[in-house]
Amino acid sequence: MKERPPFKPSPTLTLNERLAALRNLPAFFKLVWETSPLLTLANILLRFLRSALPLLILYVGKLIIDQVVLLHNTTTAKPHDYLWQLVAIEFGLAILTDAFGRAVALIDSMLGDKFSNLTSVKIMEHAATLDLDQFEDAVFYDKMERARQQTVGRTVLLSQVLSQVQDFITIGFLSVGLMAFNPWLILLLLVAILPAFLGESYFNDRTYALTRSQTPQRRELDYLRYLGASDETAKEVKIFDLSGFIIGRFKTLSDKFYNDNKQIVIKRSVWGAFFAVLGSAGYYGAYVYIIAQTISGHISLGQLTFLAGSFRQLRGLLEGILTRFTTVSQGAIYLRDFFEFFEIEPKIRHTANARLFPNPVKTGFTFEDVGFRYIHSERWANRHLSFTLHPGEKLALVGENGAGKTTLVKLLARLYDPTEGRILLDGYDLKEYDLNDLRFNIGIIFQDYLRYQMTFSQNIAAGNINQKDNNELIVKSAQQSLADDLAKKLPGGYEQMLGKRFFEGVELSGGEWQKVAIARAYMRDAQLLILDEPTSALDARAEFEVFERFTELTRGRSAVLISHRFSTVRMADRILVLEKGEMAEIGSHEELLAKNGKYAELFNLQAMGYQ
Numbered sequence: 001m002k003e004r005p006p007f008k009p010s011p012t013l014t015l016n017e018r019l020a021a022l023r024n025l026p027a028f029f030k031l032v033w034e035t036s037p038l039l040t041l042a043n044i045l046l047r048f049l050r051s052a053l054p055l056l057i058l059y060v061g062k063l064i065i066d067q068v069v070l071l072h073n074t075t076t077a078k079p080h081d082y083l084w085q086l087v088a089i090e091f092g093l094a095i096l097t098d099a100f101g102r103a104v105a106l107i108d109s110m111l112g113d114k115f116s117n118l119t120s121v122k123i124m125e126h127a128a129t130l131d132l133d134q135f136e137d138a139v140f141y142d143k144m145e146r147a148r149q150q151t152v153g154r155t156v157l158l159s160q161v162l163s164q165v166q167d168f169i170t171i172g173f174l175s176v177g178l179m180a181f182n183p184w185l186i187l188l189l190l191v192a193i194l195p196a197f198l199g200e201s202y203f204n205d206r207t208y209a210l211t212r213s214q215t216p217q218r219r220e221l222d223y224l225r226y227l228g229a230s231d232e233t234a235k236e237v238k239i240f241d242l243s244g245f246i247i248g249r250f251k252t253l254s255d256k257f258y259n260d261n262k263q264i265v266i267k268r269s270v271w272g273a274f275f276a277v278l279g280s281a282g283y284y285g286a287y288v289y290i291i292a293q294t295i296s297g298h299i300s301l302g303q304l305t306f307l308a309g310s311f312r313q314l315r316g317l318l319e320g321i322l323t324r325f326t327t328v329s330q331g332a333i334y335l336r337d338f339f340e341f342f343e344i345e346p347k348i349r350h351t352a353n354a355r356l357f358p359n360p361v362k363t364g365f366t367f368e369d370v371g372f373r374y375i376h377s378e379r380w381a382n383r384h385l386s387f388t389l390h391p392g393e394k395l396a397l398v399g400e401n402g403a404g405k406t407t408l409v410k411l412l413a414r415l416y417d418p419t420e421g422r423i424l425l426d427g428y429d430l431k432e433y434d435l436n437d438l439r440f441n442i443g444i445i446f447q448d449y450l451r452y453q454m455t456f457s458q459n460i461a462a463g464n465i466n467q468k469d470n471n472e473l474i475v476k477s478a479q480q481s482l483a484d485d486l487a488k489k490l491p492g493g494y495e496q497m498l499g500k501r502f503f504e505g506v507e508l509s510g511g512e513w514q515k516v517a518i519a520r521a522y523m524r525d526a527q528l529l530i531l532d533e534p535t536s537a538l539d540a541r542a543e544f545e546v547f548e549r550f551t552e553l554t555r556g557r558s559a560v561l562i563s564h565r566f567s568t569v570r571m572a573d574r575i576l577v578l579e580k581g582e583m584a585e586i587g588s589h590e591e592l593l594a595k596n597g598k599y600a601e602l603f604n605l606q607a608m609g610y611q
């Protein structure tokens, strides 16, 4: 594993970037609304009602104290009914405050869960539309990882923005009373709190920059976690005794994470404590002033409790609003990462009036000087390919490792578009065809096909998932790929769970998995079938049988076969020999042997090995 450069926090964001990030908020709220209009509405309503309660409680408190003082100072006995009514009202308000608070928290958490599910689905849906080469790009993965992180915890932003509004309203209510008393005191509070706000803002910036720069490392940690503890990796990790190496790498990376984060957390906490003292000083300054005013008889005891209470709450609220402001703008910046992912557009797409796949194909697939280079690669994986795959023809691709065989079939299925030249189907560029229809009519089984940890029948149905309940078709496909005998031997038959990851799963041999995978090719009525070496693990007899059936069953349809076994390759109508991505030869087995070129050389080499 290449040693990574040390973490380098990206530069902190400019004010413009912060403000620009706030523009994501409306889109975010739209998404929250989409999550659940009912919960969102209930949340807003409850918060609004709750914002008036603190002032009401303080005011009732003032009335209570004034009433107590009055009763205390009068010598004649007076009924206490009014006082107890006030106490009962305050009690009721306190209960309401608590009940509203809990209801809001409950709704927040339900909304949060729903939001997280909705956004995860959206990410998966969007990822499904993107191109293969986008998945082969580390920068893309970083973006996807950052977007994925936003699916959890982002609803905190919602409650923060709503709390912000709620607190503003409460402040408005509280300020009305205080303004009448002395507006300067509010200013004093604001000045005392400002440093805390600026400090928070600064540290949030640093944290964001660090988190963002750590994305690739976080992905590497995930990967190491998977390598160190997964059924797919356990065998090799044990045999090569890699666990020490993997754990060591994990520890180094996670320690570095810890240390880098620790520095910011410590600094933030020290400065936070200092700023809190400043805030307290402002509050106590105002408090002393109010006490002095009471002693000198300018205000009543009830007013003292009302004002002191208002101030205490105001300080808390102002502090909350200011620190939350930075978190909200921070959250908006994280949102930028989320929405950025959705801005990634696939390049491989079709036009509005795309053509449907021809049935039957008339002239076939024609390569016109096709060349292809993978993203970020200097080398041509395919170059100067010019040939026609005729309707009904069986074409075998032959060539050494890395000669470009798989790349060629990926171009046929438009997993990539040619870098130069073009591929025509019945005379029209592949790009003019409806992408879904094209892919549906081309069935490919790759050499690195997936071994789904699902049931036997689902593994086959993966070839045409719309037919997952069509048992007849599934059994027929299994019979055609020789997988049916296998199903009969399994305890659960077609409903047998495959792989070891889930309960009562059964592991298959490499060749058995291949037979299951090949059955996928028969699940759809594809016009072009491609087998890219999915038979390498079959014994020679099984491969021969599989291919014999394949050519028989696909009669009338075109097929491309990739195999390193010449006993199989010779069954094809024509053989295309690739060398370093270019066409070396094309012709039938007999023609190419007679030519005594590259094909004859490879064929004789293998024949010698069997002697």
Ligand SMILES: Nc1ncnc2c1ncn2[C@@H]1O[C@H](COP(=O)(O)OP(=O)(O)OP(=O)(O)O)[C@@H](O)[C@H]1O
Pocket (backbone or CB within 6 Å): 136, 374, 375, 377, 381, 399, 400, 401, 402, 403, 404, 405, 406, 407, 408
């Ligand atoms: N996703 C990819 N990104 C970048 N380069 C790739 C990618 N896939 C293949 N290549 C490169 O393209 C070249 C052709 O690869 P390809 O898989 O088409 O060969 P192949 O003939 O199918 O080989 P094999 O017989 O080993 O399966 C190789 O040099 C390989 O390194």
